Amino acid sequence: MLGLILTVWLATTILSLFVAIALGLVKIRWSPSHEPYDATERCAPPLEVIVPLKGIVAGQEFALGSLLAQDYPDYGLIFVLETENDSANAVVDRLLDRYPLARKVFSGIAALCAQKNHNLLAGLRSLKPDTEILVFCDSTNMADPGWLGRFTKPLRNGDCQVVTTFRAFRPDPETLGGVCQAIYASFIRLLAAIKPTPWGGATAIRRETFERLNVAEAWSRAVVDDLVLGNALDRAGIKVWMDSRNLLKSPLQGQSVKGFLSYLDRQVLFPKFTNPGIWAATLVFHLNLTLAILVAALMGVLFPAGQVDALCGWSSYGFLMATVLSAFALRWTNPSPVSIRCWLVSFLPCILLSAFVFLRSIFRNYIDWHGRRYWPGKGGVVLKIDF
DSSP states (O other), X not given: OHHHHHHHHHHHHHHHHHHHHHHHHHHHHTOOXXXXXXXXXXXXXXXXXXXXXXXXXXXXHHHHHHHTSOSSTTOEEEEEESOTTSTTHHHHHHHHHHOTXXXXXXXXXXXXXXXXXXXXXXXXXXXOTTOOEEEEEXXXXXXXTXXXXXXXXXXXXXXXXXXXXXXEEEEESOOHHHHHHHHHHHHHHHHHHHSOOOOSSEEEEEHHHHHHTTHHHHHTTBSOSXXXXXXXXXXXXXXXEEOTTSOEEEEEESOOHHHHHHHHHHHHHHHHHHOHHHHHHHHHHHHHHHHHHHHHHHHHHHTTXXXXXXXXXXXXXXXXXXXXXHHXXXXXXXXXOOOHHHHHHHHHHHHHHHHHHHHHHHHOOOEEETTEEEEEOGGGBEEEEEO
């Protein structure tokens, strides 16, 4: 009887994982692709990209430069920093000297929302009057020259009012923390493909839509930007177009396990406050998967010693083999090259570390981000900030 229960549980768990991966892969595979901006197009709507920054990481100047070398005609880019004392200020100044299309804005220190939101709001206040399309992009993302044209094509064609994409992490070197982050991001990419919503990477939206939904007001009190925007779009019944073919790439220079945990902590806690249903569902799913892996591994060790029956043993082996296959499937979704060896070696630590963060999130009511502690309430509204 125990063997049958164990077999059904393991089979159900791995089947749910396979269904999620398969559905996400199908969505990604059949995602429409777009050509870059063509000079023969009738018009190119005025467009501005807002990039909030806080500090600087290795290789970031190159990534920021890639956003300034897009083929799209006459677009603008706004760098937003907290103060002139930010370590990114010198990097931005060097870029401004080389690219006249860019400008810089100082936002000041946030008192009612996350600093990133505060920076985005400062960028919005400095938009040109004729700007029709807004693009919000993280500062560590790197893009090829045709990316902006391809990414905004659905908006220019009138196919949608908002389009979003995700990012793939490229660990260099392939540290445990860096590969774990790439693995976790691959899974989030699948979820975002299944249920499109802004979640990291970049989002483009028509200015009229953004202002009509009064997103700036929601951002002015919130702990995160993308999920709050997604909720506003969902309430208005506006479909989000997920562009899975135009992923951005984010280099990870020497990412540590501690750095990965810091990243993961925010990814898990943001939806706890803004989208508790998503948080609860992913928590249950991930903890169940982790427990199943540990139990299957234990059964697999005990089986040769005759401590468990054949049904328990063989079903455990089958489950573990299927888990390895799921690791290969996830690797396919990550366009940045990561060696198979490092990916497989990091897969189980990624699951275990993620389970630890999910468990901790049950009892944690604050979010640490760039040296500040935010205490959010319902809907992600910031109640208090500790500096």
